[in-house]
Amino acid sequence: MCSHHSHHHHNHNSTENISVAFFLNLFFSIIEFIGGIYTNSLAITSDAIHDLGDSISLGLAWYFQKMSNKKPTKKYTYGFKRFSLLGAIINSIILLIGSIFIIINAIPRIINPEASDAKGMMWFAILGIIVNGAAVLKLRKGSTINERVVSLHMLEDVLGWVAVLITSIVMQFWNLPFLDPLLSLLIAAFILYNVFKNGNESIRIILQGTPKKISIDNIKAKVLTFDEIKDIHDCHLWTMDGQYNILTMHLVVEEKMDWQKVNELKKAIKTMLHDDFNLEHVTLETEVFNEDCAYINCV
Incomplete structure (x- = not known):
């Protein structure tokens, strides 16, 4: 009985954690689009697209996580737990599409670099680290696959903003405009690597493979x-x-x-x-x- 109560309490926390991350991400995506246009930074605009995709998928993850807490029915005798996994898969697909979009737009900017507002990039990077860092702290203790995928997205954003911060500081001292689109490509490559890594685990579960940590x-x-x-x-x-x-x-x-x-x-x-x-x-x-x-x- 205690185990069931603990599991229900954990699911409630999972839903709350994902909802907090959703609102943080949606708010910051809007700020990023404004910042990307204002600073003429492809790295910030790319991250805005990434974050918007995250916001959509986080909303889905939040919905599916809530649905996974419902009790079993005659139609779904094992309950709705696997619905949270569906959210993680949709999440990964959106990130995959967003990453391809970033790559397509970054390559021409490397060939023909455009000047960016390095100081503006720096301040947006600091704000990005604070907002996404708060979401990571909220989700880092989660143990569901949904929370792990969402937490990974937030951590990617923090690391991305750290890279934007370093790049913006360098660009204030040296005229290297190609660094901005180059950074976009590196962020996209990192996202794609983790999308395939997490997608692999989701597919394994759907195909009823054994749990990774149990022999x-x-x-x-x-x-x-x-x-x-x-x-x-x-x-x-x-x-x-x-x-x-x-x-x-x-x-x-x-x-x-x-x-x-x-x-x-x-x-x-x-x-x-x-x-x-x-x-x-x-x-x-x-x-x-x-x-x-x-x-x-x-x-």
């Missing part, structure tokens, strides 16, 4: 330490959203075990699996030693 071999080894368990059949492990993990398993036991002992054994194994492997939903079925496994594809 199915370690689970089997631990279950087989129970003397009553002679073998394991039909073992399947997957995750709903990168956090809520599910396991089904057939336990082969001796014929002489009565239902009460089997029930006690199942309870002990479920407790162990929850405590040692963070498995939230475990389904165990028992078979006698000489019984054929009912499934052909037994892992």
Whole structure:
């Protein structure tokens, strides 16, 4: 019961964290567009496009995170936890499109550089570090994949603004206008790298791959330490959203075990699996030693 309450409280915090990041990002995106036009800086304008994309995807993430807190229904018997993952995927797609847009606009500016207001860039960079830094601090303790993707976006922005700050200071002392579009390309490359990295994890979850930090071999080894368990059949492990993990398993036991002992054994194994492997939903079925496994594809 305590575990369920803790999980619900965590989901509530996740929703609140994402909503704070959404409003911070949306407000600052508007400021950035004004700043990018005012300073004639492609780096700031590019980051504004990036942040606007973030704002749209953050809004979606906020909506999907709220939806993921709903209780299971007849249509969605596992609940709505995977809806938060859908938000993370849409988020990554928007960032991918935004990064390509930045690259297309940055290359001509490197070939034919245009002067930028370096001092104006510097002040916007300081403001950017403060605003995006506040969002990172709000999200850094999050453990859902949605929060990690959103936190990564905010951290990218902080690092991007640090780079803009350094570049703007350099440009105040030396006439190097190509640094501004070059910085845009570097920011875009960094974003693309992380989009593919996080997209990989999201696809793994959708395809019902095993959770990254849990080994199915370690689970089997631990279950087989129970003397009553002679073998394991039909073992399947997957995750709903990168956090809520599910396991089904057939336990082969001796014929002489009565239902009460089997029930006690199942309870002990479920407790162990929850405590040692963070498995939230475990389904165990028992078979006698000489019984054929009912499934052909037994892992």
